[in-house]
Amino acid sequence: MTDTHATAAPAAALVHAVRTGLAELADPRKAPDMQRYMKSDMPFRGVPTPERRALGRRLFAEYPLSDVDAWRATVLSLWREASFREERYLALDLTGHRRYADWQTPLLLPMYEELIVTGAWWDFVDELASRRIGPLLRAHRATVTPVMQRWANDPHLWRRRTSIICQLGSKEDTDTDLLIHCIEANLHDRDFFIRKGIGWALRQFAHVEPAWVRNFVDGHPTLSPLSRKEAMKHS
Template sequence: MPESRSSPTAELPVVRAIRGGLRLAAHPERAAAMQAYMKSAMPFRGVRAPEGARIYRAALAAHPVVSREEWEAVVRELYDHAAYREERYGALHLFHARPHTRWRDADALPLLEHLVSTGAWWDLVDHASTAVGEILLQDREAAIPVLERWAAGEDIWLARAAIIGQRKLRDRTDFELMVRLIAPSVGHREFFVGKGIGWALREYSKTDAQAVRDFVAATPQLTPLSRREALKWLERRQA
């Protein structure tokens, strides 16, 4: 694919380092299989995840991002102007990088919404959505109305992100909020929504098994997929 990028942010050192590193690490013989597996219209460089992570870390170490404005510009450049999917993975690495924790707050929700809605596939959405829980813990009042809008809207990827966003919070999970975010999609037949509901419930079942059992029992509208996924860990534990 031609790599014509004329935006000013394309010349930022960290962007150039990531794109250059991916170009040097490319494995064309793997790229087609990776693209086919992901069912992606965007081609791959053929760079596997561990190798990509090393490239992203090295680029950021050599060229630290020093402001919120630069952080958002770099993330958007790599994400919106990607010629290869690994560039989008690099954008998400920079979005989630520990040095940028201070910028992943309620003011980052529009950027997160953009990443989810334009990513529109499970690999990108699931990675991006881990910031939901982080932002919730920092600023519930600002985050909850946004997540409720995502959950009630027509964009299945925003709904999935809202539903699964607390999956890593364990005992800090707001289960009542999770139930509210699930409610608009509880009988949804779309695979990625139904599976997301089950995944969120399954992860919380590792913290409060009875709460999940009670919710599943009291919610006959759950699809078989959501129900099966929700109870999977509990049933394996009992086997």
């Protein structure tokens, strides 16, 4: 049985250190422009990406988490209790830290799904889709493929975008049946992020299989002009 007090202590210490570190790096002059650019309801501290990542590297080394429960608790605390967007960025940075790579299993899908649904914007979702869900899919196809198939038909926009772009890094390991399924399920969606995501997914795969992508585009005349333009950008 997990000792909840032992789990909570390192999680709380790292969360406190992250908030303190961000406050020390805050630049109130930059924060409004960052918030406007991201069209975010949540305010920013005004911490640029390089400084934020450096802070994360330092703190993640200083406050190691000894088990997956403490790690998950820290991620969720940073995410759910965030007052500033950079806290959520650091939560995402923590999910991808190499120290915890062995904990990346399909058991994390519910956590990542929560971050996708509650984040509900491209800066969060694209990182999760391509760098968390994608590797899980490649390592655990039998488990994750049916989830992506369901998400492709989900009412929630960002689950659907995740299913479309989760194979951005797959290259020759791309599951073309899954790619077709996820795109065809969303062919008639007029949302910008869906149309852009379809084009992006096809463009990435075109680096490996340009002929396949050309044939797919030619065989799907109902692809939106945006999707078609993105897919054929380098052809």
